[in-house]
Amino acid sequence: MVGIGIIGCGSITKWRHAPEYDGNKNAKIQGFYDPISDRAREMTSRYGGKIYNTVEEMLADPIIEAVSVCTANSYHAPLSIQALKAGKHVLCEKPMATSVEDAEAMIAAAKEAGKYLMIGHNQRLVEAHKKAKKILASGELGKVITFSTNFSHAGPELWSADKSAKTWFFNKKDAFMGAMGDLGIHKADLIRWLIGDEIKEVKAYVTTLDKKGPDGKLIEIDDNAICLLQSRTGIIGTLTSSWTNYGNENNSTVLYCTEGTMKIYDNPDFPLEIVKKDGEKIYYKIGGIQTNASQTKSGIIDQFVASIEAGTSPEISGEEGLAALRIIFACFESSAKGDKVVLE
Ligand SMILES: NC(=O)c1ccc[n+]([C@@H]2O[C@H](COP(=O)([O-])OP(=O)(O)OC[C@H]3O[C@@H](n4cnc5c(N)ncnc54)[C@H](O)[C@@H]3O)[C@@H](O)[C@H]2O)c1
Structure with a gap:
């Protein structure tokens, strides 16, 4: 039984980390910490465990073997490092850090x-992503030629525990980056995993078009990005992230391959749709993807706990998180320079 502490008690803890640990028979939630103690109290009232007054108090407690870091982005790296140094396993939310150096230090x-x-x-x-990965690896669709991957919704102020323009998501100090750190990073990770190749070059527009902070001025971080990516083997595609897709959440990925096209979360009725070169259509009616309005079990907690129990390194490791982060930072750099950026 793995003793768990959860740092940060906002929406991701409420909808995923706490219920998923609670539902895992090999994990026991031992306590919560949030600077807004009412949020920690709400979690203990539902899931048990104690309210820690400080992170230090939680990390000094020997019943805590592992922690989830579920805070605003800027605190992921320092808190994860603090927890690792205290001898705890860490499941850190994305984006893992706000600089490559911090991610490397983690x-x-x-x-x-x-x-x-x-x-x-x-x-x-x-x-649908697991199935897509299997189909691509099987060679059934030949080789990937191009792709488009998109994660766009109406904005985190509809999701965050602070449901207003005052949310930390809009505050540069706490968030460091906007839609790219919130949504684009998911697709950067997904696409390199799906195609089994590393992105070697990017050209991007990362900009702020519509979201306003509590002062009524445009936020200082990105709310939209359209990025061109090229892989080491020459696959090219687009990665789009947006916080301004009002009335239309998009979480789709389309891969154009030598033997046909694979559309993932593009058709609301069929999460995975294949159209072969000869016109044959194959529809897979398999599990939907989580949306802000409809949460389903992510499975990430089960994988973390299983890895601790088995003593085997997690597949979605710090190195994997860093690889996705490098793509996002290369896009920021490209947009700022107005030129392509080659990843090392
Ligand atoms: N994996 C996913 O699909 C997914 C989805 C949503 C959010 N997230 C990530 O989860 C993290 C948290 O997001 P959220 O949606 O829960 O935000 P939220 O605004 O709902 O909650 C954040 C919580 O963190 C607390 N906090 C801030 N600084 C802290 C600190 N130093 N120590 C402890 N607690 C602190 C806040 O008081 C707040 O309760 C973000 O990094 C976000 O990117 C991941």
């Missing part, structure tokens, strides 16, 4: 401590 801290660091890239675990 990976180094996990190695030094001999503890696991896993990142919350749960898109890999939804049914």
Whole structure:
């Protein structure tokens, strides 16, 4: 039985981490911490465990073996490193850090401590993405030529525990990045995993078009991005992230391959749709994807707990989180320079 502490008690804890640990027979939630103690109290009233007054108090408690870091982005790296140094395994939400150096320091801290660091890239675990990965690996659709991947919705102020323009998601100090860190990072991870190839070059527009902060001025972080990506083997595609798709959430990925096209979460009735070169259509009616309005089990917690129980490194490791982060940072750099950026 793995003793769990949860740091940050906002929406992702409420909808995923807490209920998913609670439903895992090999995990026991031992407590929560949030600077807004009422949020920790609400979680303990539903799931048990104690309210810790500080992160230090939680990390000093030997019944805590592993923690979830579910805070605003800027605190992911320092809190994860603090927890790893205290000898805890860490499941950190995405984006894992706000700089490459911080992400590298997290990976180094996990190695030094001999503890696991896993990142919350749960898109890999939804049914249609798992099936798509298998089909692509089987060669049934030949080789991927091009792709488009998109994660866009109406904005995090409809989701965050602070449901207004005051949410930390709109505040540069706490969030560091906008839709790209919130949504684009999911697709950066997904696409490199699906195609089994690394992105080597990007050209991007990352911009702020519509979201306004509490002062009525445009936020200082991105609310839209359209990025061109090229892989090492020459596959090209687009990655789009947006917080301004009002009335229309888009979480789709389309892969154009030598033997046909694969559409994922493009058709609301069929999460996975294949159209072969000869016109044959194959529809898979398998598990839907989580939306802000409809939460389903992500599976990320089960994978984290299973990895601790089995003593095997998590597949969605710090290194994997860093690879996705590098793509996002390359897009920021490209947009700022107005030129392509080559990833090392
Ligand atoms: N994997 C996913 O699909 C997914 C979905 C949504 C959010 N997230 C990520 O989860 C993280 C949290 O997002 P959310 O939607 O829960 O936000 P939220 O606004 O609902 O809640 C954030 C919580 O963190 C707390 N917090 C802030 N700083 C803290 C600190 N230093 N120590 C402890 N607690 C602190 C806040 O008080 C708040 O209760 C973000 O990084 C976000 O990107 C991931």
